Amino acid sequence: MERSREEMARIHKERCRELKLVRAKMAEELGVDLHQRECTYDGYCSGTCPKCAAEERALNEAILRRQTGAVQSGRESNVFKREERTARGAARSRVLAAGLAAIVSLGLSGCAGSTEGAAQLDGDVEQIDGGMEYVTEQTEWENTEHELEGLMPESELTEREEKPSELEGDVAPMEEAGE
């Protein structure tokens, strides 16, 4: 199903709002101040931007600090107070150090969502509820067509990089992709 650029922008903007809400909740649990502000950017939005990415970096760094402490003291590694924990996550906490080491060694705080390499697709905004989504009754599904929605040809990706979203708040500019 083809969607207009305006509709895609609306969907991406809505997705951004949903993700911002999720980040705000994470920040509250972690005791991190993200300096979130109302986004006033008026151009085409892909659903993420340097401001969003900076918040993600801050949260990832806070999580890694806490997880390192949790592993050292033998506590469960997922730092969020979620009622549901997958059995897999709890059982594998003993190998967390290896996963953490992989992320830290790859420079998680430097990950800037580079558009080099594989293309970045922009997905749909869907309801965030975190629960298992499978249903048993007949469900009318689009055939995962949304996987291609927002696919930007390389020329458009380049155009986006040249026109970054406006930064807000006390956020340092993004590093250049590939640096």
Next chain:
Amino acid sequence: MDKFSVLAVNRHRMKNDGRGITSLVALAGCPLSCPYCINRELLAANRISHMTGEELLAQLAIDHCYFLYTGGGVTFGGGEPLLQSRQIAAFAELCPPEWNLTIETSLAVPEELLAPVLTQRFSFIVDIKAMQPEIYRSYTGKENTQTVRNVKTLVETIAPENYVIKTPYIPDYTGESEVAASVRLLKQLGVPEKNILTFSYIK
């Protein structure tokens, strides 16, 4: 270890691939030729990036916070991701254990390509197309003998909470009776009814 052949990475997916916020890694290559393949253009464009597991991890790690908070993770799709199952299995050893790893597959691969990922570390979303050999052959251009064997192996190995078998209504190929027959055949293989999901392709 062989590198991944990646078509695209789709971030911030919600509800499509199971629990939480996920990132979809679309992998190149597919043994089937389905007329209504939603990723036909992506596969045909053939814009492939070759990357190591570490490089892929670095790209996906930006969403670590979402994965942890929502119980999400990474979904491997495509194409047919099991064509790169060894790389996926190696990636599972690299990435944080909290990340849920899901494989969206047709199971249309030799059994030796299913084996590396046949562990409780993975969840599976299987699109079976049709259980009837003649319909399957007509729609995909391939026989489904091995696919059916793989379904049986999956059911015998993977915990029920870690897989779902999708049985589609395919315009011009399957209707109510054909889908109902596929559902019956899946149950005969031991698939619990609650693990069978019917849905519709868009022509």
